[in-house]
Amino acid sequence: xxxxxxxxxxxxxxxxDRVSVLLIALGCVALLLGGxxxxxxxxxxxxxxxxxxxxxxxxxxxxxxxxxILLGEIDLSVPWTITGTAIVVISASGSSNPLIANxxxxxxxxxxxxxxxxxxxxxxxxxxxxxxxxxAVNAMLLGAAVFYTGNSxxxxxxxxxxxxxxxxRTFGIPNAFLVWLVVAAITIWVLKRTVYGNYLxxxxxxxxxxxLAGARVRLVIVATFVLAGVFSSFGAIxxxxxxxxxxxxxxxxxxxxxxxxxxxxxxxxxxxxGNYIGTFAGAIFITLLSSILSVMQMPPAAREMIFxxxxxxxxLVHGLTNKKEGI
Amino acid sequence: xxxxxVELKSVSKSYGxxxxxxxxxxxxEPGRVHAILGENGAGKSTLMKLLAGVIQxxxxxxxxxxxxxxxxxxxxxxxQGTVCMFQELSLMPHLSVGDNIVLAAPRTRxxxxxxxxxxxxxxxxxxxxxxxIPLGARVSGLSLSERQLVEIAKAVFRKPKLLILDEATSAxxxxxxxxxxxxxxxxxxxxxxxxxxxxxxxxxxxxxxRISVFRxxxxxxxxxxxxxxxxxxxxxxxxxxxxELFPPRRAPVPDTxxxxxxxxxxxxxxxxxxxxxxxxxxxxxGLGGLDAQGQQQIMHAxxxxxxxxxxxxxxxxxxxxxxxxxxxxxxxxxxxxxxxxxxTEGLIPSMSVAQNMRLAVLGRAPFGLLDLDGxxxxxxxxxxxxxxxxxxxxxxxxxxxxxGNQQKVVLAKWLVLSPKCxxxxxxxxxxxxPTKAQIYRLLTDLAAEGMAVILQSxxxxxxxxxxxxxxxxxxxxxxxxxxxDHLSADxxxxxxxxxxxxxxxxx
Numbered sequence: 001x002x003x004x005x006x007x008x009x010x011x012x013x014x015x016x017d018r019v020s021v022l023l024i025a026l027g028c029v030a031l032l033l034g035g036x037x038x039x040x041x042x043x044x045x046x047x048x049x050x051x052x053x054x055x056x057x058x059x060x061x062x063x064x065x066x067x068x069i070l071l072g073e074i075d076l077s078v079p080w081t082i083t084g085t086a087i088v089v090i091s092a093s094g095s096s097n098p099l100i101a102n103x104x105x106x107x108x109x110x111x112x113x114x115x116x117x118x119x120x121x122x123x124x125x126x127x128x129x130x131x132x133x134x135x136a137v138n139a140m141l142l143g144a145a146v147f148y149t150g151n152s153x154x155x156x157x158x159x160x161x162x163x164x165x166x167x168x169r170t171f172g173i174p175n176a177f178l179v180w181l182v183v184a185a186i187t188i189w190v191l192k193r194t195v196y197g198n199y200l201x202x203x204x205x206x207x208x209x210x211x212l213a214g215a216r217v218r219l220v221i222v223a224t225f226v227l228a229g230v231f232s233s234f235g236a237i238x239x240x241x242x243x244x245x246x247x248x249x250x251x252x253x254x255x256x257x258x259x260x261x262x263x264x265x266x267x268x269x270x271x272x273x274g275n276y277i278g279t280f281a282g283a284i285f286i287t288l289l290s291s292i293l294s295v296m297q298m299p300p301a302a303r304e305m306i307f308x309x310x311x312x313x314x315x316l317v318h319g320l321t322n323k324k325e326g327i
Numbered sequence: 328x329x330x331x332x333v334e335l336k337s338v339s340k341s342y343g344x345x346x347x348x349x350x351x352x353x354x355x356e357p358g359r360v361h362a363i364l365g366e367n368g369a370g371k372s373t374l375m376k377l378l379a380g381v382i383q384x385x386x387x388x389x390x391x392x393x394x395x396x397x398x399x400x401x402x403x404x405x406x407q408g409t410v411c412m413f414q415e416l417s418l419m420p421h422l423s424v425g426d427n428i429v430l431a432a433p434r435t436r437x438x439x440x441x442x443x444x445x446x447x448x449x450x451x452x453x454x455x456x457x458x459x460i461p462l463g464a465r466v467s468g469l470s471l472s473e474r475q476l477v478e479i480a481k482a483v484f485r486k487p488k489l490l491i492l493d494e495a496t497s498a499x500x501x502x503x504x505x506x507x508x509x510x511x512x513x514x515x516x517x518x519x520x521x522x523x524x525x526x527x528x529x530x531x532x533x534x535x536x537r538i539s540v541f542r543x544x545x546x547x548x549x550x551x552x553x554x555x556x557x558x559x560x561x562x563x564x565x566x567x568x569x570x571e572l573f574p575p576r577r578a579p580v581p582d583t584x585x586x587x588x589x590x591x592x593x594x595x596x597x598x599x600x601x602x603x604x605x606x607x608x609x610x611x612x613g614l615g616g617l618d619a620q621g622q623q624q625i626m627h628a629x630x631x632x633x634x635x636x637x638x639x640x641x642x643x644x645x646x647x648x649x650x651x652x653x654x655x656x657x658x659x660x661x662x663x664x665x666x667x668x669x670x671t672e673g674l675i676p677s678m679s680v681a682q683n684m685r686l687a688v689l690g691r692a693p694f695g696l697l698d699l700d701g702x703x704x705x706x707x708x709x710x711x712x713x714x715x716x717x718x719x720x721x722x723x724x725x726x727x728x729x730x731g732n733q734q735k736v737v738l739a740k741w742l743v744l745s746p747k748c749x750x751x752x753x754x755x756x757x758x759x760x761p762t763k764a765q766i767y768r769l770l771t772d773l774a775a776e777g778m779a780v781i782l783q784s785x786x787x788x789x790x791x792x793x794x795x796x797x798x799x800x801x802x803x804x805x806x807x808x809x810x811x812d813h814l815s816a817d818x819x820x821x822x823x824x825x826x827x828x829x830x831x832x833x834x
Contacts, residue, residue, distance in 0.1 A: 195689045198682070198685065198689055199689060201678070201682075202675055202678065202682070202686060205675040205677055205678055206671065206674075206675045206676075208671060208672055209671065209672055209673065209674060209675050209686070210675075210686065211632075211652065212630075212632070212652065212664060212666050212672050212673070213652075213686040213687045213740065214652040214653045214655070214656035214687055215652075215653060215686070215689070216653045272675075272677065272678075273677075
């Protein structure tokens with residue numbers, strides 16, 4: 001009997017979320033140690049800080065993706081929301097009209113809001129599966145971007161604020177990482193302590209039960225997609241500051257890593273389960289993995305295959321644990 | 328064939344150290360209906376799962392016709408002719424009725440399903456009295472009781488030798504139950520052994536030949552039907568009498584009591600036709616009738632789930648038409664709805680007890696932040712005590728609680744909002760007797776405190792013993808209103824089938 005009690009106490013402490021975070025943290029350490037065998041520089045603080053800086057871009061975009069996945073939906077419009085935002089910001093900032101130039105960053109965020117609203121309308125009002133609708137929105141954004149730039153690299157200027165936030169350092173720590181920490185703290189608080197966060201988890205589990213509990217289901221869905229759009233745009237602006245240029249397809253390599261980071265972090269792809277610390281660690285893990293693969297001179301195509309495989313393996317692992325819990 | 332009895336010898340089974348069955352000896356014979364009675368947690372479901380091959384015993388043997396068997400999967404049990412209908416409906420909602428039945432035991436020729444089996448599926452449906460359900464209908468479009476009939480047809484289609492019904496009649500109205508019993512009697516004649524689990528005593532009396540009572544994982548006693556009175560049986564199960572199930576009759580609510588809910592001339596999409604009803608403060612008003620005659624829809628119409636409702640719905644004089652659930656639950660209106668299907672509508676099974684309890688109160692939190700002053704937490708704690716909720720930890724998934732305790736959580740979720748009018752849709756379905764008694768007492772207390780309670784139920788006893796007035800629905804409108812002495816089982820059944828009145832209208 002005491003044995004059984006002890007077992008339940010341990011299992012309660014070692015719930016799935018915590019196990020996921022623990023595993024992924026161990027994974028990061030393993031990557032660093034493994035990488036240091038190839039290149040001794042991997043364990044130097046300089047390298048680690050640089051990786052945290054790069055992880056911040058991925059992590060901020062993954063924040064939005066995580067919210068949508070918690071809802072039980074998916075946002076496939078991430079790549080061209082990123083590219084579109086970068087094009088809008090760089091063009092506006094390079095405008096001869098000083099008003100437009102100063103409003104470049106808010107304009108970029110507005111694009112994210114607009115895309116989010118468009119996604120939300122399709123999912124919440126017309127009830128089209130998000131996978132199809134957001135993919136179509138992504139294609140439309142691609143078309144619009146190509147049409148606008150005439151298939152050449154957009155000209156303009158990168159706002160100084162974006163550059164400062166993306167590449168600057170405060171007390172030696174990359175600003176981008178600090179920004180990400182703030183985003184993380186706010187996200188955790190929102191998920192745990194606000195009505196929105198609680199209904200988000202509940203909706204991911206059972207839409208009908210939440211509706212019959214008198215929750216504003218549509219409002220939560222709309223808010224989630226809008227937030228996802230804003231996070232994509234926010235990440236894009238930082239990315240713009242980091243790369244100092246906008247180009248066609250700059251968002252393309254982000255879709256798989258973003259979803260991988262969320263899923264590796266233990267968020268259930270069916271929605272309703274997961275925590276932000278997992279996503280945080282997941283983004284760092286993906287960044288480290290990506291860095292090691294490029295150090296190993298793995299071609300980008302092979303990297304995509306590896307990310308895809310990671311998602312599949314994680315889905316299988318979670319599918320198996322779900323079965324064991326009988327849910 | 329005649330000696331194909333099923334026998335369990337000193338079978339034990341425990342889950343993680345907690346015994347579910349202890350040294351059970353049990354025997355059931357072909358051509359008899361054997362009822363299993365017991366409270367939730369008495370071991371009935373464990374027994375069924377053992378026989379169906381879902382789980383294996385820790386100790387003891389199971390034998391069929393003297394041959395010891397050991398099923399490692401439900402499939403092996405099915406090959407031996409054991410067919411099981413569990414409490415949870417197991418139909419695939421997006422497939423047709425015919426496909427659902429046929430896929431239960433597909434007979435194929437070179438990988439293709441034989442067409443002729445659909446004819447057999449039709450026969451199985453006709454047999455269980457579901458003549459009106461077309462084979463091509465989608466399961467998702469059927470009402471809960473129609474689905475349960477399909478489920479029974481599916482079991483009949485598989486030509487069982489041992490048929491296990493676990494609360495299989497719980498969503499059916501008495502009329503349909505009678506049809507199903509006809510099928511069971513016919514199967515019995517054919518030499519099928521039937522195990523029947525139900526919480527409804529009169530159903531057990533009507534169909535069973537023998538009764539076995541289980542308590543705390545032990546087989547207490549087996550006897551022929553009629554050998555013991557209902558009171559004695561209940562005594563064996565729980566150790567208390569039937570009179571204690573329902574609280575004593577309350578004094579009638581005076582006509583001067585204010586009308587809380589007033590529904591007049593409400594119609595909706597042909598499923599509700601000109602419905603008018605009212606509930607006063609302190610009243611428990613019942614909604615009865617055969618299944619899917621509009622009782623469920625009127626509840627949804629009042630709660631704002633349906634769009635395009637015509638007519639007038641008011642609560643304490645406020646017009647509710649067009650208002651949606653997030654609005655009507657606010658304290659100035661004060662409506663609450665306990666939905667029909669606990670597992671998919673009332674609760675989120677994978678989330679914790681605490682999270683489920685907060686689901687409704689969340690929307691009222693100031694500034695969208697959770698409970699700054701902890702007042703609703705305190706009220707929830709009060710309710711947990713008032714409802715005598717038994718749970719391990721508030722952080723455990725709600726799925727770990729028994730059905731009765733789950734329903735208490737659904738009630739707590741709404742009562743924390745202190746509603747003025749409580750709508751309940753079949754709240755005691757599949758719940759054990761002691762918890763039923765607690766819920767009945769709670770409803771009586773709430774009415775005494777001035778709440779208007781609307782109780783839609785498929786259980787006639789509930790409507791008769793608990794309600795002040797009952798509106799009987801027929802084809803989307805109120806066929807009859809029964810009060811006081813007119814409120815009897817016979818009157819309810821007559822009104823349900825609309826014996827006196829002309830059909831309520833075609834829409």
